[in-house]
Amino acid sequence: MGRNLTKFVEAAQPVKYMGGFDYALVHCPRCDDMAIRRECHVTCGSCAYTDRLKRKPKVKPVEPSQTVMCPECNRYVGTYRSDLRLHRLRCRGCGWAKEPTARQWPVPKRHKRAPLWLDIDFRGNSLWAWNDQHLSFMEAYVAAGVRDVSPSNSTIASRLPAWIKSGKNREDLLRALAKLRARLPENMPPTI
Template structure:
């Protein structure tokens, strides 16, 4: 420890897990400026853009009445997709076996805003949620002695090996300084 490196004690850190940070700095979807995402709401200071990030609650599907195709008799009422159910008419005995698996639907694409404090580091993404997270990373990387807890439940224990490695310390500190410059 002759280089004047500091000591990092995980127990002294104010935030123990990544969800403990109250906000994230992200790119504004309208002007690509710095915006704040807090409690499901995105707010941009430069263009005054605001948006609710929570999805609207999905309304429960109404009951669907199913009629027999042969005798036009009422078979039942179902909430689920009738193609997935075994159907049987009590009047004429008509039956229909369920489909092998649910019909495939393409996943919905959601537009996700990128983090403001994000950079490339040797083909990997180095990122921080906000100023407090960036300060945490700077303290951790700069430390020569790192005291962490015994369990894999805190931020420091979940960091990737390339951040924990001492051989990347100087380059990581330079990359974190670039992220610090983006805050201004």
């Protein structure tokens, strides 16, 4: 028992809740270098990428309505536009009918987020941190032998998975967190 373990006091931490971090470090979608995501907007200092630019909405060309003639008796049946739902068409002369086609709903687009910059695989689990402050919090928590945490279940420390809280993974977790710390640049850009 010759280890000199520190004490972790959650009340002394500058950020106690996940919503307290105002930015995240992510991979730039353009150059794959480190970028900053703040309020769902990504800005890269290396390639000057930003997704804050207003884009013109895509305008679909409107097709004119088409006149439908009966293929049997060549009578006027009705009109429709291909961008609107096709209603049932029926010829009053010969009884020919065209049923509406099944409407294909588009697959919802998933919101694509840039992957986190500070993310590493740890024994099949994802060990990640939002930013340098979150990484410092994780290092202090893992290194501590005695952890004084809040009894509520809404703080960062209370939401950590059991494999991070376990003391048997302490040394390996500290090495993995050191690898994440090495990914940060020497002189972090100002985040304000």
